[in-house]
Amino acid sequence: MSFIEFDSAVFSWPGSATPAIRGLDLRIDEGEYVAIVGRNGSGKSSLLRLMNGLRHVDSGSVRVDGLDASDPTHARALRSTLVLVFQSPPDQIVSTVVEEDVAFGPGNLAIGREEIRRRVDEALAVVGLEAERRSPPHFLSAGQQQRLAVAGALAMRPRCIAFDEATAMLDPPSRRAMLDLMDRLNAEGVTIIHVTHDMAEAARARRVLVLDEGRLVGDASPEAFFAGENASLAGFGLPPAVILARKLGFKPRICESPAGCAKLLAEGIEKGLLVPLPGDGPRLEAARPAGEADASPPAPGGSDAAFSLERLGYTYLRGTVNERRALSDISFVVPKGSIVALVGHTGSGKSTILQLLNSLALPSSGRVLSFGRDPREARTDLRAMRMRAPLAVQRPESALFEAYAADDVAFGPKNQGLSGRALVDRVKTAMDRVGLPYAGYRDRSSRSLSGGERRRLALAGVLALEPEALLLDEPTQALDPAGKATIMDLIKSFATRGGTVVFSTHSMDEAALADKVAVLRGGELLAFGAPADIFGKGYNESWGIGRPWAAEVAEILAGLGHGLGETPLAIEALARRLGSKTAAEAVDGAVAASLDAAATGATGGEGSR
Amino acid sequence: MKTLEFFANVSIGQYIDSGSFVHRLTPATKFFGIVVFFIVMFATTNVTGTILLGLCVLAAALFARVNPLFLLRGIKPALPFLIILSILTLVFQSGSAGPALISLGPLSIHVATILALLLLFARFAAVLAAIGLLTSVTAEQEIAHGIEDFLAPLGRFGFPSHEFSLMISVALRFVPIVTGELESIVKAQASRGGDFGASGINPIRKARSYLPLFVPLVVRTLERAELLVEAMEARCYTGDERTRYTIYEMIRGEALVRLGLTLFMVAGVAFGLVFAKTLP
Numbered sequence: 001m002s003f004i005e006f007d008s009a010v011f012s013w014p015g016s017a018t019p020a021i022r023g024l025d026l027r028i029d030e031g032e033y034v035a036i037v038g039r040n041g042s043g044k045s046s047l048l049r050l051m052n053g054l055r056h057v058d059s060g061s062v063r064v065d066g067l068d069a070s071d072p073t074h075a076r077a078l079r080s081t082l083v084l085v086f087q088s089p090p091d092q093i094v095s096t097v098v099e100e101d102v103a104f105g106p107g108n109l110a111i112g113r114e115e116i117r118r119r120v121d122e123a124l125a126v127v128g129l130e131a132e133r134r135s136p137p138h139f140l141s142a143g144q145q146q147r148l149a150v151a152g153a154l155a156m157r158p159r160c161i162a163f164d165e166a167t168a169m170l171d172p173p174s175r176r177a178m179l180d181l182m183d184r185l186n187a188e189g190v191t192i193i194h195v196t197h198d199m200a201e202a203a204r205a206r207r208v209l210v211l212d213e214g215r216l217v218g219d220a221s222p223e224a225f226f227a228g229e230n231a232s233l234a235g236f237g238l239p240p241a242v243i244l245a246r247k248l249g250f251k252p253r254i255c256e257s258p259a260g261c262a263k264l265l266a267e268g269i270e271k272g273l274l275v276p277l278p279g280d281g282p283r284l285e286a287a288r289p290a291g292e293a294d295a296s297p298p299a300p301g302g303s304d305a306a307f308s309l310e311r312l313g314y315t316y317l318r319g320t321v322n323e324r325r326a327l328s329d330i331s332f333v334v335p336k337g338s339i340v341a342l343v344g345h346t347g348s349g350k351s352t353i354l355q356l357l358n359s360l361a362l363p364s365s366g367r368v369l370s371f372g373r374d375p376r377e378a379r380t381d382l383r384a385m386r387m388r389a390p391l392a393v394q395r396p397e398s399a400l401f402e403a404y405a406a407d408d409v410a411f412g413p414k415n416q417g418l419s420g421r422a423l424v425d426r427v428k429t430a431m432d433r434v435g436l437p438y439a440g441y442r443d444r445s446s447r448s449l450s451g452g453e454r455r456r457l458a459l460a461g462v463l464a465l466e467p468e469a470l471l472l473d474e475p476t477q478a479l480d481p482a483g484k485a486t487i488m489d490l491i492k493s494f495a496t497r498g499g500t501v502v503f504s505t506h507s508m509d510e511a512a513l514a515d516k517v518a519v520l521r522g523g524e525l526l527a528f529g530a531p532a533d534i535f536g537k538g539y540n541e542s543w544g545i546g547r548p549w550a551a552e553v554a555e556i557l558a559g560l561g562h563g564l565g566e567t568p569l570a571i572e573a574l575a576r577r578l579g580s581k582t583a584a585e586a587v588d589g590a591v592a593a594s595l596d597a598a599a600t601g602a603t604g605g606e607g608s609r
Numbered sequence: 610m611k612t613l614e615f616f617a618n619v620s621i622g623q624y625i626d627s628g629s630f631v632h633r634l635t636p637a638t639k640f641f642g643i644v645v646f647f648i649v650m651f652a653t654t655n656v657t658g659t660i661l662l663g664l665c666v667l668a669a670a671l672f673a674r675v676n677p678l679f680l681l682r683g684i685k686p687a688l689p690f691l692i693i694l695s696i697l698t699l700v701f702q703s704g705s706a707g708p709a710l711i712s713l714g715p716l717s718i719h720v721a722t723i724l725a726l727l728l729l730f731a732r733f734a735a736v737l738a739a740i741g742l743l744t745s746v747t748a749e750q751e752i753a754h755g756i757e758d759f760l761a762p763l764g765r766f767g768f769p770s771h772e773f774s775l776m777i778s779v780a781l782r783f784v785p786i787v788t789g790e791l792e793s794i795v796k797a798q799a800s801r802g803g804d805f806g807a808s809g810i811n812p813i814r815k816a817r818s819y820l821p822l823f824v825p826l827v828v829r830t831l832e833r834a835e836l837l838v839e840a841m842e843a844r845c846y847t848g849d850e851r852t853r854y855t856i857y858e859m860i861r862g863e864a865l866v867r868l869g870l871t872l873f874m875v876a877g878v879a880f881g882l883v884f885a886k887t888l889p
Contacts, residue, residue, distance in 0.1 A: 054842055076845050084843045091836040094844075096750040096781060103854035105844035110852050120854070136749065138785050152844060360796050383802055391800040398790065399797035401824040411821065415802030461801060471800075 001066060003160070003191060004028040004051060004082075008060035011046055011214075020046040022214040023060065028193070030159060033186045035202035035222075036195045038211035040451045040480045044195045047211065048162045051193075053078045065159070080109060083153035087165040087478065089145035090138065098140070098148060099124065099133040105156045116155075123151040127181065142346045143174025150181060160191035167201065168478045171345045171506045172546045179204060197480045199226070199239040200549070227251065237481030240549040240571055247575035248274070258549060262556035265578065269562050275579035276562055306371060306389070306469050306500035307334040307357050313365035314352055314523075326352040327523045329366070334502055334516070336468075339495050341511035341531075342504040343545050344520035350504035351394070353520075354471045357502060358391035371468060387416060389469035389500075394477060396458035397451075405449070405457055406431065406442035412465040430464035431457075434490060452483030459490065469500035476510060488513060508535065512548045512569035519543050536567030550574040624748050631673035632746045635857035636755025638867055639747050642669075644759070645870045646739045649877030656727045657888045658881050663735035665873075670742050680741035684734060691733065695726050724889055753778040754855060772848065779837070783830075790829045794822055 006026040012019040020043045028034055038044050049055040050062050053069045062069040065081050083105075086092050095101035099120050106116045124130045127147040132140060137148060146166060153161050163182065167175045179201060186192045194205060202208050203222045210218030210225075218225060226242045238246075241261045245251065268274040314327040327349045334340050342350040355361045356368050359375040359382050370389055373380055390412070393399070402408040406427050413426045428438040434456040436449075446457060455475070462470065472491070476484040488510060491501050503514075511517050517534045519527040526543055527534055535547040539555075546552070551567045554574055558564065568574040626632055631639075646666065653659055667677045684691075699718060711718045747755060757774030764770050795803075798821045 052843060054839060075847065079843055079845045086836070086840060086843075088836065090786065091833055092840040094779065094782065094837070094841055096753075096778060097748075100750060100854050104841075104846070107852045107854055108845035108847065110850045113852055113854070113856070116852060116854055138782075156844070355796065358796075358800055360799060383804060386800050387802045391796065393793050393797045393800070395793070396797050398829050399794045399821075399825050401821045411798070411803070412801035415804070458797075465801065 002027040003030040003032075003065060005063045006050075006060070007062075009050060009057045009062055010059045011050055011055060011057050013046070013055075019058070020214050021050065021057075024214070024216055026209070026216060026219075028191070030191055031186075031189055033182075033192045033204075033206045034194070034209060035205035035207070036193065036209045036211060037197070037199070037202050040483065042211040043214040044211055045164055046214075048084055048164050048193070048195065051162065052082045052084060054084075076109065080105070080156045081158055082160040082162060083156050083158040085146070085149050085153055085161060085163045085166045087168050089142050089149060089169065092149045092152070093137045093145065096136055097133075098129060098135050098137055101137055101148060102151045102155050105152055109156070119155040119157065120151075123154040126154055127151045141174070143170050143177060146170060146174065146178060147181070150178075154185075158190070160193065161185065162193040162195070164195050165197065165478065166194075167196065167198070172508070173345065173544050175506075199237050199242075199481070203239040203241075237485075243571050244550075244553075244575055247571060248578060258552040259556050262553050262560060265553070265557055266560040266562055269578075276564055277577050277579065304336055304372070305333045305369070306336045306338075307502070308369045309333070309353075309356075309366070310368070311366035312353075312356065312363050312368055314349075314356060314361060315364045318364060325523060327356075330523075330525045331366075332516075332518060332525065332528045334469075334500060336500055337495060337498050338515040339491060339501045339503075339513070340516045340518060341514035342502065342518050342520060343506070343508065343511050344526075345544065347522075348520040349523040350520060351473050352523075353518075354391055354473050354502065354504065357469075358389060358471050359385050360391065383415075387412065387465045388467055389471055390462045390465055390467050391471040392459055392462050392473065392475060394473045395455075396462070397454035400446045400454065400458060400461075403445060403447075404442065405436065405444045405446050406438065408446055408457065409460045409464050412461055416465065426464050426466065427460075430460040433463055433493070434460040435486060436460060452479050452486070455479060455483065456486065456490075459487070463494070467499070469502070470494055472501065472503035474504050474506070476505065476507065484510075508546055508548045508551075509570075512551075519545060531569055532566060535569060539567075624745060626748075627674045629672070629674045629746075630860075630862070631669065633860050634746075634863055634866060635758065635859055636747055636751040637758035637761075637857070638859075638863055638870075639743060639751075640755035640759045641867065642870055643739060643743050645874040645877075648874055649881065650732070650735065652878040652881035654728075654881065654885050655888050656724055656731055658884065659728060659731040659735060662877065663731060663738060666735060666738045666742060670738070670745075673742065673746050675742060675745045677738070680738040680745070681734060682741075684737060687733070687737075691730065694729065698722060698726055698729075749781055750778065750855075753781065754853075754857070758857070771851070771853070782837075783834075786833055787826070787830055790833070791822070791826055794825050794829070798822065 004027070006024050009021055009024045010019055011021040024043075024047070036044050036047065046055065050057060050069060051064055053072070053075050056070040064078055067074045067078055067081075069078055093101055094104045102120045102123050103116050106119050120133075121130075124133055127150050129144060129147055129151060132144065137145060140148065146169075149166070150161070161182075167178050170178060182192050182194060183204070192205075194201065196202050203226065205222060208218065208220060208222050208225045209216060222239075226239055244261070265274065269276055309330050309332055312327060312330040313325075316324045316326050330349075330353065342353060344350055352361065356363060357370060359370065362376055367374060367376075370385055373385060375382060375385060400408050402411070409427045409430055410423055413423050418426060427442075431438040431441060436453060436456055441449075441457075446454065449457060459472075459475070470491070475491070476487045479487065484507075491503060492513070495501055505511055512531045512535060514531060516528065517531050518525060519534060521543065527538060527540070529538060531548075535551045539547060539551075547555075548569050550571050550573060551569055554564050554568050554577070564574075564577040568577055646662070649662055650659070653662060667680075670677045670680055699722060700716070710720060710723070744752075753774045756777060757770045760768060760770040760773065803821055804818070
């Protein structure tokens with residue numbers, strides 16, 4: 001008998017015509033570390049909810065530790081054996097004090113108070129929140145809140161913890177802390193089930209399950225899974241190491257970390273199988289992203305700036321006990337037609353800058369000019385200014401309010417005074433641009449759209465203003481890989497048409513696609529420059545932001561004595577530096593095969609970590 | 610709408626732990642204190658009694674090492690409302706019986722009217738000070754626990770004091786959540802040129818202009834409530850018997866405080882009833 005057993009399980013959400021899970025068979029043993037991947041809406045969340053009895057199957061069966069998960073009388077036993085940690089940190093907090101919140105679960109089991117105290121102490125120690133035990137949770141950072149949720153789960157003394165995209169809303173350091181915590185718990189024997197959209201995260205597990213339209217379409221070790229030419233991979237993306245291996249023309253393999261990958265590459269170089277091209281960097285680099293590198297030096301429109309920030313400062317709730325300085329002394333210029341990425345931890349001031357650029361907030365000190373206008377001048381029409389450079393807040397789809405998709409998109413242009421034919425044209429163009437064709441989507445209920453579609457619809461509502469600039473606050477947050485790629489394409493095509501974009505992100509790979517990157521910490525600007533500088537020569541470990549995967553690998557490789565010249569930002573660039581595909585093909589076939597064999601051995605060793 | 614600033618990260622009340630005797634009392638006693646205050650308040654219908662009651666609150670504040678002026682700060686935002694109310698009272702109560710102080714044509718101001726206004730202000734200030742004092746000496750979660758412990762004796766008659774307390778606790782949790790959602794929605798719509806409540810005098814149109822805020826706010830609040838319910842259920846909340854993590858021990862002298870509060874309640878009510886007509 002396995003720990004978790006699904007037998008031809010079928011499940012539909014109430015009110016939904018199509019089942020979310022259609023005849024699923026699955027076995028998971030105790031102590032496993034399983035990643036579950038799949039598009040938004042593929043049934044991943046439903047699967048977790050069936051496991052701990054939050055939802056019950058329509059037919060078939062789900063058993064956990066021998067207990068029938070559809071039997072409500074097992075709810076308590078089930079939910080203390082298998083605990084869920086959800087995506088959004090603040091939505092899991094019940095209490096107004098950290099330790100009380102940890103005690104919520106065990107309190108529900110009606111066990112003794114002394115025992116609960118012991119468990120709370122222990123759980124807080126594991127996640128490193130002892131110092132915050134008396135704090136109100138809503139003052140914690142997102143990363144701390146998520147660790148609090150894990151502490152709440154641990155206090156149940158579970159045998160399995162299932163994470164439902166629990167890293168999606170975290171910044172890179174918090175995300176790493178969370179992943180390390182998962183590894184540690186698994187090493188101590190806790191079964192880990194991790195639903196994720198990030199393939200590099202999925203590659204950390206020992207087993208990868210792929211869901212598509214409620215069916216299990218893949219079940220393999222990460223090595224076998226990502227190496228295979230699996231058709232179901234379309235839309236899920238691949239771990240960067242696999243992409244690199246394919247570009248180099250080698251058999252794909254899994255590397256646990258950039259360091260592991262760099263080590264394999266160094267071996268390849270030392271064996272003469274890879275030919276690094278150190279001196280030739282810049283020219284190749286310039287040829288890489290079509291037209292983008294040319295656009296990054298002073299904007300084509302001349303010297304004029306879309307936004308200029310001069311010693312900008314901002315303080316929240318000035319003059320109250322809760323006064324908090326959010327920004328100090330920020331100066332930089334966003335040229336017209338450029339893309340600028342804001343990076344930094346949660347609370348570093350990214351959202352505040354975007355709101356100041358949109359004139360939703362006015363500077364406490366210093367000055368911000370938006371297309372040459374100062375929002376603090378009395379005669380400035382703030383409303384017109386906001387529509388010229390509109391802001392899409394985090395999760396902008398939360399603000400959709402009309403029943404039908406096209407009506408919502410029309411809200412902005414209507415506020416600009418458009419009507420009739422002109423209004424329809426605007427709405428049509430905007431919807432077509434975000435990939436929700438007007439013809440097919442105008443009468444769709446916005447509630448019936450998928451998460452990614454709703455995000456794009458909200459962005460269409462902003463694009464319909466025909467603005468000169470777009471301000472986007474974490475536009476790719478919590479989307480699946482395909483959804484993320486669509487948004488990044490949207491940003492690039494808007495800039496190609498001459499628009500300016502300022503966006504914030506936690507992904508350095510996304511930031512590397514911008515013309516300029518602003519690094520923020522605690523409301524101060526630490527660095528501002530081209531991605532090649534920020535993640536290359538000018539990079540500083542102490543910023544704590546990490547860097548694009550390719551840059552990380554190249555840097556470690558340089559440390560191993562194989563410098564590649566200018567730091568590559570994308571996997572394609574890294575692959576070119578290591579010898580183009582043709583170079584790899586020139587290598588004798590037998591030699592290539594031997595590298596594969598050597599590498600497989602190395603990966604095997606690593607896999608057993 | 611010039612700038613937008615919200616209070617998503619502000620806790621309710623002004624709790625600052627100074628470790629005073631009053632701070633260290635169990636929440637149940639503190640809650641008993643506010644209940645006594647309201648009972649005496651309702652029994653007191655004259656200005657003198659109300660002012661005396663207010664002074665008692667301020668004395669308690671000094672004892673708790675809370676700045677009394679700080680408690681009265683809340684009056685400022687309510688002043689315009691109080692002044693309009695005063696003017697209306699003056700106009701509509703002119704011409705009533707009793708000796709007139711000043712007469713200006715049809716308008717005459719009577720002693721009774723002045724007293725009514727004084728009572729209004731005194732009551733308002735006393736209530737604000739009492740609630741301010743409670744939230745200054747009681748942390749957010751203690752308020753819920755205080756209510757639970759205070760009502761616990763009713764459990765014998767089937768009153769679900771624990772559920773009631775959890776309800777209050779969750780409601781308190783939702784204040785920053787709803788404020789945060791509203792903030793994000795207002796910003797999203799303002800960014801698209803939304804202009805709320807400003808367009809013309811047509812009440813229907815005016816109400817309609819708020820739809821872009823209210824529709825998503827209601828939807829999001831329900832969604833987040835659903836998420837919270839799910840998170841609570843996932844952590845074995847069933848509504849059955851559960852163990853509470855925090856319990857409060859009475860400190861030395863607390864029994865005396867409770868006795869004192871009871872005596873104060875009896876004396877206060879008696880005073881209020883006896884002198885209702887004889888004192889201004």
